[in-house]
Amino acid sequence: MNFFKRAWLNLTAKKGRSILLILVTSAIMLFVLAGLLIRNAADTATSNAKQSVGATVTLAANREAAFKKMRSSTSTSKTSRPKLTTSPVKLSDAKKIAKLNNIASYTATVSTSANATGFSAISTSGSSAGGMKGMGGSTTSSGDIAISGVTSTSATADFENNTSKITSGRGITTADEGSNNVVIESELAKEDSLKVGDSIKLKATTGTKTTYTLKVVGIYKASSSTSTQQGPGATDPSNSVYTSYTFANTVKGSKYKNTADSVTFNVSDPAKVSAVKKAGNALINTSKYSLTTDDSSYQTVKASMDNVKSFADKIVWLVAIAGTIILALIVILMIRERRYEIGVLLSLGEARWKIVAQFFVEMVMVLVVSIAIAGAGGKFVGNQLGKQLVSQQTTTATTGSTSTQQGPGGGGAPGGSTSGTKPSGNMQAGGALGSSSTSTQKQAELAINVTVMDLVELGGFGLAIMFLSIMLASGGILRLQPKKVLIE
């Protein structure tokens, strides 16, 4: 085992060369480690996404069936234009679905509108007074204040992804069921000098046109991007207020009691979305209602992380191959420089494999120091590289989802004659965009940490690189004739 001692003596005697070798090897190991860290972090992020991003199943009126029904009535009655009639979702059905496995929580949404009484709605130049007309709202009338009845504001997409934020007071919670509490937008509050604790009056636009007094419990600020998303003819986003879904139902009329426009169920494991949908369909009247799934957030994160992982894999292999070539060239040069030493060893009767082993041990000693250096710097390089990769992937993913999800009226009906359901597509479009923003947030959380296992894996890669390099370079040693070196 004298070659271990020779390797050590050589490395310590030729400090300059050893430091150079350590620097080159550290650079190679640093990039291999960065690649490994990003790949592992992408793996973790993908599995975390399953838990944190989740997926949703939405129970809403079956519009396809409603359209079919409308078309069939058109063919029978030619005198009057038929109406598209959809049924609101019964909360009792929603509660049954909520009991299924893998349903973490659910949120009911009711949308309607009313007219401001005693205060002024924000009017946008160029938009008509009844801004929501023709946006899927009632053909009879629609108010200038859009009411979003929710179970809880924090569960809505806009608040979840911070598009909207409570700036004063509090949001709507399940405790507000049956109350006349309202959360208004900050611009509207400013315009009408409203603050938390004040009261506003809203007049229903249908039925008995009752005027309701609501108590302002919170003020929220909608981000500027939201206002740019409004569709043609939509009311100003500052005129959107949040109430409990029970109040929104009251405004819509008594027949809407214990109903919702839609109920969104959060599925704990995105992989179980299909199973939940199947089980849910068995509990509802599918001719009236439909269950739609949305695991786009998970899919966006997954696709994005798959891209990051694939790129990280390429980094690992490219650096490993380039590193092997670079190190092999260095070792070849080193061997040429040390021909006399090899010749002396051969003349002493040293076995050739032991001479190759000496070079390998030298490189392994260099590798150990390099791994320590790479371990110290790997997290920083991995973080920088990871951030860059994620930001590129996020831009691509967000652009993709925005271009597919934006449309006139968003998820709402782009016109048509429905009986007082969704007054505006704006909220839905915002929700869809919110989903992609949520995934953006999750992607940015690519956690890069150097673990012992990472270093072990890096050591494996390093040993393989060193072994290949030495094997490529050792052809020279195996062919070397001591007589040629020492005598000729």
Add this chain to the structure above:
Amino acid sequence: MLKANDIGYWYDRQENSLFEHVNLEFKSGHSYAIVGQSGSGKTTFLSLLAGLDKPRAGQIELNGEPINQLGLTAYRRSHVAIVFQAYNLFTYMSPLNNLLTAMAVTNSSHRGDKAFAMEMLRKLGITDEQMTKNVQRLSGGQQQRVAIARTMVCDAKLVVADEPTGNLDEENTKDVIDQFQKIAHEQHKCVIIVTHEPDVAATCDYAYRLAKHEFTLEA
């Protein structure tokens, strides 16, 4: 001890052989000089005796056994110690580590015996301080003495030297030659020296001249 039986060597064609049908015998306890003009083939002959190359014809026997059968690497490791004109020491080591490495590689019976290696170095005039410094800090004469000490710590019974005094001044040459004679006569080893210096050849027990492809014993 060592016999060259009908040895012949040539590079490209047999007609241009350096020597042919060489039959020589080298015995333990004696020193031999091989002299001749530059390019006559004396170093090549030495490389055959040292097991660094194979003859084109004939065979070399060690105690009656062809060295090819022993294996040239094993033969060099256990039976031959070589001293070169350019010293050929491990330049990144101290004189002491050079000796300890040679003892380890050749599986010397004194393997790992640091005191023995130091004693050998002291015998050859290397001080304790010089022993632990890098070998390149020593003069040419001192480096050659380290190379000779390396042959003394190994168990090899055959010591071959190629122009060992080629880079040395007169005083160092005399010292080195004295050491070779001591190795032959006191350690009872067979010493074969290739030299072009008549003074060096004159100190050896026997001198063979290689001229016109033939070896002749000089008086």
